[in-house]
Amino acid sequence: MSNDTSGNIMLELRDIKRDYELPGGLFKPKKTVQAVKGVSFKLERGKTLAIVGESGCGKSTLARMITFIDEPTAGELLIDGNKVDTRPGHLTADMRQKVQIVFQNPYGSLNPRQKIGDVLGEPLAINTDMPASERRDRANLMLTKVGLGPEHYNRYPHMFSGGQRQRIAIARALMMNPKLLVLDEPVSALDLSVQAQVLNLLADLQDEFGLTYVFISHDLSVVRYIADEVMVMYFGEAVEHGTREEVFSDPKHEYTRTLFKATPKADVDSIRARVAAKKAGKAA
Numbered sequence: 001m002s003n004d005t006s007g008n009i010m011l012e013l014r015d016i017k018r019d020y021e022l023p024g025g026l027f028k029p030k031k032t033v034q035a036v037k038g039v040s041f042k043l044e045r046g047k048t049l050a051i052v053g054e055s056g057c058g059k060s061t062l063a064r065m066i067t068f069i070d071e072p073t074a075g076e077l078l079i080d081g082n083k084v085d086t087r088p089g090h091l092t093a094d095m096r097q098k099v100q101i102v103f104q105n106p107y108g109s110l111n112p113r114q115k116i117g118d119v120l121g122e123p124l125a126i127n128t129d130m131p132a133s134e135r136r137d138r139a140n141l142m143l144t145k146v147g148l149g150p151e152h153y154n155r156y157p158h159m160f161s162g163g164q165r166q167r168i169a170i171a172r173a174l175m176m177n178p179k180l181l182v183l184d185e186p187v188s189a190l191d192l193s194v195q196a197q198v199l200n201l202l203a204d205l206q207d208e209f210g211l212t213y214v215f216i217s218h219d220l221s222v223v224r225y226i227a228d229e230v231m232v233m234y235f236g237e238a239v240e241h242g243t244r245e246e247v248f249s250d251p252k253h254e255y256t257r258t259l260f261k262a263t264p265k266a267d268v269d270s271i272r273a274r275v276a277a278k279k280a281g282k283a284a
Contacts, residue, residue, distance in 0.1 A: 008182055009081065010045035010212040011066065016059050018074035035061040037236040038075065043229070045080075045179070048206070048213040050244075052220065052229035052259070058236040059216050063184045066214060067101040080179060093127060100173035104185035106165035110157040116143075116168055117153040123175045142171040145208075146201060163194035167201065174209070184216045199226055219262065224248055232256045 018036040027199045036058045051059045064070040065077065067106045068086050079098055085091065088192045110119055120139035124130050130138075140150045146167040157165060166186060173181060183202070187195040199222065200217040204214060217223050223230060223244075230247040232240040232255065251257045 001263050007081070008044050009042050010047075010079070011043040011049075011214065012076075012078040013040055013062075013066075014076040014078070015040050016062070016065060016077060017073045018058075018065060018070060019073045034236050036065070036072075039233075039238045039240065040075075041231060041241060043212060043214070046206070046210055047228040048215055048226055049229045049231060050215045050217055051231050051233060052217055052223055052224040053233035054218065057233040059233050060184055061236075062233070063101065063182050063214065063216050065096055066180075067099055067182050069101075070097065096174040097127065099180045099182065100176065100178040101182040101184060102166070102169050102173050102186050104189055104190075106162065106169040107157060109169055110165060112157050115154050115156060116160075119157075119168065120172050120175055123172065127176065138175065139171075142174055143168075145174070145205065146171045147197075161194075162190055163198060165166070166190065166198055170198075172204070174205070177209075178211070180212045181216070182214045182216070185218070186215075187222060188217070188219060195222065202226065207258070232259065 015038045015068050016036060017034070017038050020033045020035055022031040022033060024030040039058075039062060041049070051062060053059050061070065065072050065086075065279050068084070068091055071086045071088075077086065079095060082095070084095055114122075117136065120142060121132075121135040124135045124138065136153075140153060143149055143152055148164065148167060148171075152160075157168070160168065166189075170186075178212075186202075190198060202213070203226065207212060213224060213226075215223070227244045230240075230242065230244055231238050232247070232251075232253065234253075234255045238255045239246060241250065246259075247256065251260060
């Protein structure tokens with residue numbers, strides 16, 4: 001039996017790097033900052049890789065390269081087995097459709113002047129020749145998939161709660177039938193009780209659509225709940241990578257152990273306990 005799993009790899013990074021040039025001053029030369037210093041990994045389709053680390057470690061820069069927002073300085077990016085040319089004018093529409101991103105702040109990513117139906121239908125209007133009636137039907141379908149409904153189609157973003165806005169952002173990301181979804185701190189701006197609802201929604205959508213997730217987070221409780229694999233970043237480098245069980249039960253790198261010690265207990269029961277404590281405090 002062959003052990004070749006190359007056909008089951010949705011995302012592969014080969015020694016990806018990203019440098020930024022900082023302008024110099026009158027007496028200072030230009031400075032190069034290495035935001036990502038050669039990261040490599042493979043992610044199987046249908047799985048969730050959580051990338052964790054403190055602010056400034058390079059995890060969001062990595063997310064921006066995976067979603068073609070930033071171009072790598074060096075290295076190779078493969079999606080569904082195909083090398084991606086991210087140079088301006090070289091990225092294909094088909095490749096753009098395969099990868100979508102959900103940002104941390106759902107309100108900031110929604111146009112406050114657009115009705116939700118228009119927000120959802122816009123990617124289809126720009127990238128396809130789908131008739132307006134079909135775009136509307138698909139938008140209503142996606143609203144239902146994320147726990148909303150057709151009655152929300154003509155409402156504006158300010159009329160929704162934070163959790164509902166994030167559901168809308170997820171629905172918009174799914175409109176083009178992507179294969180890979182990058183979630184950059186998608187629940188960190190939400191209340192703890194709402195976090196659990198959105199995480200359960202993401203798990204259900206992953207099962208239904210066969211999605212592959214790259215989940216950027218600093219919250220280890222959330223990571224332990226949703227991830228299949230965990231990669232720890234520190235100053236632009238991937239210092240540890242393994243299954244969720246391996247990393248949480250026996251972290252190898254000193255930084256990983258320090259990170260775990262500096263955060264609240266990382267399990268689902270602790271999330272529930274913190275929610276209950278918060279509710280009890282309000283009641284008091």
